[in-house]
Amino acid sequence: MKFFENLIYTILESKMKKFLVIFLIALAFIGSVMMFPSKIVLAKMLPGKSANTFSIYVDTPSGSSFLQTTQINECVVDVLKKEESVKDIEIYNGMGSPLDYAGLVKGSSFKMGENVAEIVINLTDKHHRSETSYNMVHRLRPLIQSSCEPIIQGTSIKMIEQPSGPPTLAAIAIELYGENQDKLREISVSIKQILQNTQGLVDVDVMQDEIYKKFELVIDKEKMIRSGVSIEQANQIIYLAFEGMDIAVKNSENSLEQIALHLVLSDATKNLHEFSKDALQKKLSSLRLMNPQGMMIPLNEIVTIQEVDSNPMIMSKNIKRMVTIIAETDLVSQVYPLLEARTMIKEKLSDRYIINSSHLFDYTLKDKQTGEVYELVWDGEMKVSMDTFRDLGGAFIAALILIFLLMVIYYKSFALSGIILLGSFLSIIGVIVGHWIMDLFTQDTFFLTATSLIGFIALMGISSRNSLLLIDFAMSLIKNGMQKRKAIAVATATRAKPIFLTAVAIILASTLLASDPIFGGLGVALIFGTIVAVIVSLIFVPILMDNTKAI
């Protein structure tokens, strides 16, 4: 202890040494902050968490039949069956799987129609398997997509992981607003291509119906009136014949539900032998309507068949027409692919549109020919991250101000309050460097996350306590008649033990946090932040105390 007391005393005595310490601390501070722009430390809202389950969403193009979707499902299941750690696979065809947190915002419960399916994969317990679920998803994704997507052109297979924090629609979502629907479709397709070519982005999809061919039966009104049948009758019979209808129900005493009497044409006679107008024409010729006179009128005589495009769904958000393009990130932060894609969009679309930045990352696109304006808004996990980081940053500044005010009330001195604040702020060096060190030692990228920020905010209070103990003790020593520099040195040496002890307690308590995927950032921030806080408060703060006249 005597040694430490002397060390502090000699530093305080020499102007040169004081300057050196201040210089080193300043250098460390600048160096660590520079790790952000240089991408040595990467930021992400929340890292992935290893779970015992993940899902696969299969979307065959609109207009595909359930048989085609089943075909894709079977392909996916075949790939999964080769996996050692898969326990069971649930397949839900034509509907969403039982709702989970991811599905809640991804619209799983609204899924219907023959072209959708969800597959839930349950894995063996994560403690008994070497591979984390996110690494497994990362490995299987290209395997499944390359072998199953080509079966039906336009199929999209998405791998869905359970979110470690609050669920979002997708890692990156681009909302494209505009009135002209066809143009929206056109732009969305080019953006989709850009995203697909962006490093780190996977599962890119445009959330809109594909346009497919369908047949429209146009009724010849004159023929219809002359033959004495009605449009209603024609509609009903067509629906009845091909879709089927529950004509009546039978109540049953030993069943919980009514039994329906379902009338439909048999599959063998209902199905067309090929996808063509003629085949449909032929089929309709054998379907007849009976007019009030009891005469049979073949359906094909009162209608003409036209091949047309299907009407895709129109989406709108806040009363504006919108198309959403979504993409997931593959083990990387969404910040950097976003910036890359953003630059690419500007580059690729500039020849047809005048592109201006509007709010934050958002763009407005103005058609050079027609002058129509489209808005491009970034949403998804990215947006949530930005908002969270912004809010946490605000919380951090609020915490700084609150601590400062508290210290001013306690010491009635701005200089001392400033010292404490500065001392605690410098723990940021440890937070950033800590993430860099962890990134070097872990296999997966170690991101600076929202929880790291929370750790940093908590650190502010912890390191301010170190300085407080020092200043308080030094002041009471001076009051007892000790010389200022001597008092600072004695106080530092005496309080070094509890400061050191509490720091070790925090570090030890946080080591277990550091191994957690979500709260790892918090743990690392606390561990390394505390180390730096101890160094700062034992060496740097005494210098500041010596330099101030407030003591």
Next chain:
Amino acid sequence: MQKSEYQVTDIAGKLAKAFLHSPLTPLLGVFLLAIGYLALIITPREEDPQIQISGGTIMAILPGATPKEIENIIIKPLEKKIKEIKGVEHIYGMSTENVGIVNVMYYIGENREESNLKLYDKVMQNMDQLPKGTLPPLVKPFDIDIDVPIISVAFYAKDTSKTNQIKLYQKVKEIQTRLNTIKNVAKSEIKGGHKKQYNIEVDLDKLSGFHLSMGQIVTALKSLAINVPDVTNRTHDGKLVVFGIKNAIESVKDVQNLIIAQYMGSVIYLKDIASVYAGEDIQNHKSASIVFKQGENFTQTTPQVTLTLSKLKGTNAVFIAEDIKNSLQQMQQELDKEAIGYIITRNYGERADEAVNELVFHLLISIVIIAILLMFVLGWRESLIVTFTVPAILAVTIFVAYLSGQTINRITLFAFLLSLGLLVDAAIIVIENIHRHLHVSESEHKTMDEILIEATDEIGAPTNIATIAIILTMVPMAFVGQMMGQFMTPIPANVPVALFASLVIAYIFTPYLARRLLKKPQHKHSLKEEL
């Protein structure tokens, strides 16, 4: 300063003085631990914290309308009306053929019941503005806590010759009713079930061969399937006579033998032109299946019926899941008889319990590590004192959390882990100062009590301020908005409580235990600390 008794200046010294000799102190300690343990047992457990998401879906059907028509006459007017509701953040409209869907999202944290009511109210008020021919709109509020099932069970037929899809569905339906009676089970749903129905598959060629139309079959069927309640009549002397027509359809045979028409003198039965059989709902293309490991290999894709169950808000996922599991086990024999197997494909209760237990275990390890560290630096008695304060502080925190209606989840426990490093601090600082004072030569002529109170009092002021500073840093976190803010709430809610408890407990119990466990050293040598 020598003779006169030490004047306590801080609340720390006052607390230390008041409790130093009080017989209530050990009682208080036991009491704190007891309520903490109780709270740990009874507080509902779940994996993720509850997030208040309010919103809902409105679905309106207008048969025969194209997406553009739906957009113009249903979606847009509806969106405009919903925009008038306060607290709505986003409105999503979807216009497809025949159907218009509007999804409403409220700002996160908006009161759920109120939001649901407002939405329902708005739609009902504007019913008259919907276009003619629109079916009554469906308003469905969603509820993250009730809608996300905590358990899902896949039932499958072990032997398809014994159990078909319909039997399976009927059995699951029966099980559903039974499991619904379990306490705190909220919503249950069946996915992938196929209902029983009589299928009448008409052969188009025969239909045209017999010169019949589909309409004739419909008329014939409808005339058969009418059920009328019994009529009552009276005899002349006032007695009641009840009679009625028996249901014409008793079995599928009755449908098969339905006469559709008479054609050239002979009768055409339904079975002549159609295959009529009791089967499953063939028009339902939704299906669920499962592939699972049996020994080393995977089974074939087997059709299954999934039953999902969710819990009421604020109830214990662990207990409910356990109850459901037990009920299923009780049905085991019954299910075996019908050759139905089941796999629990989701169990959030188990996951929640696992996560909670793992974190509690982590918490314990951390405490032990810190205790060992202190043992080396300060001595085992001192270490014991600090170690005791930890469970006491956590006990208070958990109890407060329970009282404020929180649940034990991942984030709450992380709040505890986060505060663990902080909450031993007060006790460490107090015990360290006591330790230092005991070994300083100045205190040789002071009594033990005096030293204890003085040592506690001395560091009182800076420790108080420092703790308030840490609490202050946590407060702004409560104002972080969005989902993340909701997700994180347990941290600003619990860390300050833990810190405050750590202060009070350090001031009360550390001097008390120190008086019991530590002795004033007799040695007269130097004033140096031992390190």
